[in-house]
Amino acid sequence: MARGGQGLARVAVVVRAGAGPLWWLGVIAACIGAVPQGLTGRRIGALGGAALFLVAAAVVALVRRRRYAALVRGAARAGKYDFLQDRAVTTRTWRRGHRWWLLLAFAAAVGSAFAVPVAGGLLLAGCGAGLWLKAAWLGRRERAADALLWVRVDWLDRRGGRPAGPAVRAWRGTGLAAGDAAPGGARRRTAALV
Template sequence: MGRGGQALARVAVIVRAGAAPLWWFGLLAAGLGAVLPVSLTGRRIGLLAGAALFIVSAAVVFLAGRRRYTHFAKAASRAAKADFLQDRSVTVRTWRRAWRWWLLLGFLAAAGSSFALPGAGGLLMAGAGAGLWLKAGWLGRLERAGDALVWVRTDWVPKGAPVGKKVRGFRATGPGAGDAAPGGARRR
């Protein structure tokens, strides 16, 4: 590796970074849709469709890319001493800055869709957030089973996709490294 190290971000933190904004914006959009007095389909049909979309989106987000995450985690190379481990707060802030306009656009689309199906778009968005939380928890169990935390180079994930096309592998550290617990939550 030579003299210079690379900046590494925790994979579970990147996954978990989108969970809270998607969840809260989705619930807010669903709540706005539920209080609308007039819609094309009616409140009951919209919320039932939203409940189904919540379950489907949570499952799809949770299951997407699991094979690639597992492969990279098992084949992770050891992080070098010169590598810089990025703080949890920096990783979360970077992800949210990169995606803020998409989150706002998604919220507006979910709130606007409430005129047709009240609450459905918001529950779809909240389901995606729940799926990300579940995936971060699954990654935490994967890290505990391997007794190592998995990291990815920050220059490979400019838009926050820890298993995107540019990613060629993960790095591993001991379970005490960094300021985030397995699964990406704050370390207590």
């Protein structure tokens, strides 16, 4: 980076990057998992899966919330020469780095259907829903602080990593208009020209 600038990735985008794949792989695994009768039967599997969905969504949404809040409070202003990474690049990096874990989780969810139908897929989908909830919470914090939150790319691990992991010492902040993602990490909607 020129003149000491750093590459920065949006925190909410990193959090949100896994939500879509986990959700859709979970839904597909749950549909496939509804075919076998399993050891418990479909009804018990579906009820257990629904409970697992709710628990997973809550746990993923709430885990490390205190660490995230501390990093939000301590966010410094981004430097003049810092480089803001595009949303698509951040998402692609995370998904490429985690593709084998996603495939293993999908295979495990489908395989578990022979014991407990549907449950593994709903657990996976619950993890995706929890990441969406965490990104939405971050979006509310960004709006309240009137600043978008960024993490240094070199502090994320090589797989696109955890934005609040042990290597991350602080986040950076910019104005709400910076970058190509809205608060919470969703695509920024552009007003249609008339």
